[in-house]
Amino acid sequence: MDEQTAFVLAIQLIALSCIAGALLLYLLCKMSRRKHTYDTTFATLNVGTARSILITSCETALGLQLALHFSSLGFRVFAGFKPTTAEGKSEENKSDGYKILRAKLKSCQNHLLSASVNLDDANVLKVITLPLDVTREDSLHEAVDIIRRHLPAGEDGLWALINTAGTCLKGKLENQDSSSQWDALLKTNVIGTLKTARTFLPLLQAKRGRFISLGISSELETDSVAYNASRYAVLGASLSLYQETKHAKAQFICINPETIPSEKLFAVPKLNKRGSRVSNEEDCSSNQAAKYNISVLNAFALDIFEEAILTERPKHLYIISKPNDISHYFSAIVERFQKSPLDKSKVIEA
Template structure:
């Protein structure tokens, strides 16, 4: 019976992924900043653990509590919509701290046990924003594009140790808490000069028929966890699959 550790499980893609792996018989370590087990099934194969990927002490504590794991899913992330001109650099750094540096820190922390064991898999969840340019998400896209480049390089670096690294690229998921979780960071990021353009962009989002469901991402992570073909990127959701073919 294998064990997966998933970051960012309080809602959305992380929550769906935790449920999916548990339903398939795996041991699941579902982590989130503020532990809440109410949305997950009660089971001896599922533990909810506190984790803030931006805090080294928190990462060390969760790995000590987790013991041996087989797969790490770096899913924790925060969103950001807005004109880059109006985005404070402190906000940009906050996004990178979670989306990029938090993922790097988690990966670095699990590598010793994977390397010594000669087995393990890391799955990094990015975004379809890396597949095609999208307006008003420049800083967010940069944080995810960095993960894409890092993952592709690390896959080569770890192949000699039989450690696999994969990417899952979700599309636009309106049923997730992506915008809500962005919170106060979004305030003031659409100044008057950008208002008309932003309205056009938001209208396009509401009119799109190609969307990503939480289960689409969970299933893509599952495929990435079991892939033996050497495939690196796994688009998730109808819109991401379409963009990956362009």
């Protein structure tokens, strides 16, 4: 090897070393900031410490996924279902979402018991279902009473509320000939959000809790005028409430699910009730419900919800977007291998 070639190789090695060093320094900075993101209690105990959160609608796949995810982290989860599906019906006549939730919880519990884990000591999979319709004042106040009855003695408050209730309306404006569709859309997405915020504000203030709403998506180019209008209204309401309650004991957060189709956000799970070759239909239905895919959020999106709920000082606006530069990918790699405040041994995949 001549001197010129050796010199070029040396320069290349130095350049590569500088790049690698810069990337390593960047990743170390990211890791150090992340270590101090979560509040002290959570970072110490590595679980949700039985803090209470409410998910307003678990009849959607999104609500079910969040309920199971946060219950596996040690939160006490209150899972809302429409009153017609949460009470007054026999088990076989419950909604498919209710059946899926119960089947997946039972499957997770059996898995833990088979591993000789005491569920009470593990402090996981605590899910309490309750009737809840965000458009009805009586239902909202009844839900408050139910939550207070199920809270431990001496405790009165919610750590977080995730409003997953909502509807989606697709189609060109000129083809939507019934204003009743718009009324129902706005009643659930906008008025329901405001009613829920007003009703649960005292419970959230008791714990300096967070009210989390779903904002806008990236579907402005599609046939979703009325739906987009309702989501922008929710975003505006969340930002206004954030300013209004900035010095109060409650925090309003909006998450914009830019990469998730709106129809997927509010999709209602449907179990297949035909074509069973198993003699015991009840076992077949339970098995199908336990294996039903409710994944709406990927790991990156779930991390955003975790950050919004668990950080000491959450932002008022989060955006679920696709990684669009190399830093996102390196962050993902670091988060995969670093020792996170979350104790992954206590996270149960549903």
